Amino acid sequence: MVTPAATTPLEAELLELAGSVPDPELPVLTLRELGVVRAVHAHGADAVEVELTPTYTGCPAVEAMSADIERVLREHGVREVTVRRVLAPAWSTDDITDEGRRKLREFGIAPPRVRPASGAVAVDLGPTRTRGPRAHGAGEPVPEPVRCPHCGSADTELLSRFSSTACKALRRCLDCREPFDHFKEL
Amino acid sequence: MTTTPARDTVLTTAALALGDDALVLSHRLGEWAGHAPVLEEEVALANIALDLLGQARVLLSLAGDEDELAFLREERAFRNLQLVEQPNGNFAHTIARQLYFSTYQHLLHAELAAGDGPLAPLAGKAVKEVAYHHDHAEQWTLRLGDGTATGHTRMQRAVDALWRYTGEMFQPVEGLGIDWPALETAWLERITQVLHRATLTVPAGPRTGAWAAGAGRQGLHTEPFGRMLAEMQHLHRSHPGATW
Incomplete structure (x- = not known):
């Protein structure tokens, strides 16, 4: 559903890198452990798009997360980084x-x-x-x-x-x- | 980080209606900051306001530029329900408004999330957030209604006073594909159940004001709304284009 059909080794590497960014509010957690980085898509040699999902719709940390992901990937040599906010499927604490x-x-x-199973809160x-x-x-x-x-x-x-x-x-x-x-x- | 603006008129109408509801109620709840009866409630109301602001940003971005829509529209261009613009009043008033609106929003977003329309992704998130808002309002309704004589009297007055604004919630919003009469029945059932458990009487009066030709969804608002907008918009209007 969220995983693209094929992930290239480069995309996997960049996903790992984006996921290693610490959460700005709970720095003990990485974004990967929080489950908010959904995918990385490479477009050509040095442009990538990162899919990020917010925990809560109004979570103010999302902007800091995007900036941190952009910085980390640029430092890794990616020239163009776009962080796209995706809402569906909705993030869950089970992530x-x-x-x-x-x-x-x-x-x-x-x-x-x-x-135990998805359903109403x-x-x-x-x-x-x-x-x-x-x-x-x-x-x-x-x-x-x-x-x-x-x-x-x-x-x-x-x-x-x-x-x-x-x-x-x-x-x-x-x-x-x-x-x-x-x-x-x- | 931007959502592609949709120019579809039906979608714009629906996104404005629901986005304005969330924005206006968010601002009202934010007015409690520094005034709530206890610290925990101050934090709770501000957090609920933040959830609503997040929903408003997504919805208004579907209709156009979120800042322009929030800060540069005149009163008559807002499409929110009159219920959400009502002043905070005392704490019981705020809780009654929360109970009425969060029950509506929870039922509505559950329906939208189950569909495949353009608002489904947002609704899928909002329904989970609103479940906590509804729980908060319900617990306070029970505690105040079934508590002291003062709490009971004030809670009853509050649910009575806001009752006349609850009919408007079920005016169909074009493009949402909702069975509005069924939504209204479900809302009435849930509200009746909570009020009974809180030992309160379900108000008997009309659920729309006789003076309201249409209402908020047509851009007709109550007097306190203009004052609220003036406060909400004055900074942006006084310093156009200012940034942090």
Whole structure:
């Protein structure tokens, strides 16, 4: 769907290079680990087009990402770099690699849970401060808990659905009492 | 990083209508910065505003130059719903406006995302973002409605006051290929369910204002909108072409 039929060795090399750029907001992650660099198409000897997808439609980091990709590829000798923003298929937190999740946790951010199948975002109904996971309907499985990235406890509560950025929620651990960011499932 | 401008008139009409909704509500929510009741809400409302601004940028870019459209159009050229231009009022008013609009936007974008029209890629992203906006509005409606007597009274007043702006949401927008009566039925069901759970009464009054000949989609706006635009546009108009 997103992978072009044939990727040349040059395109693969440039994709690797573009993917090695650190995320401007979460520099522990590379763009490849975040899953936002979709493809690199080479046009002739020294012109390439990079397909970049935003995490959120209004994510202000996209412009910095584009500038960084352009700089890295130009430094590698590519004369003409175009970064094209693609929306479909929509980015999902499931596109974050396992390595990316591990790095988020080490950085103190609870990684997004992987959803079993694609579908609507689970809307949690209940009091605003939500302690622990609950099933969303009769017979539905209880979602796995959001674990504290500091002590690993599963006993955490939601403080706010929106935190330092739109992609994160603010939670607190009820064991070690530390507040922490949770990368929301999208 | 630019989207190819489409000159198709039907697409332009639809992109302007939905883009203006997102832009205007984004600006209204941004007005809470520095005034929200608690820090978490300040951050939440600003983040919702940012999501809407991102959607507005994509949509307005389909209709023309996003900056020109946002900053250089007169009031009568805007195609947003009157609901989204309503002043923030107290916190309950803002939540009622969020509940009504995010429910509409969620249903609408889910339909658009399932189709193969030119707005489907954006709708596929927006529907996931709006699910969080809707959740936020619903939780606050429940908390205020089923909370203290003051919260209940204010939330009921807010859902009553904005009810007259909710009929306009289901005026067909040309080119979207939406079953509008079905969308309205689904919206009413979801709103009724949330209001009941919040121990609130579903407003009984008319859902359109008798004075509104057409409404926002035809460029007819309420008085507070002109003042909002003046604030939103004055910097760009005072310093044409200025950049950071």
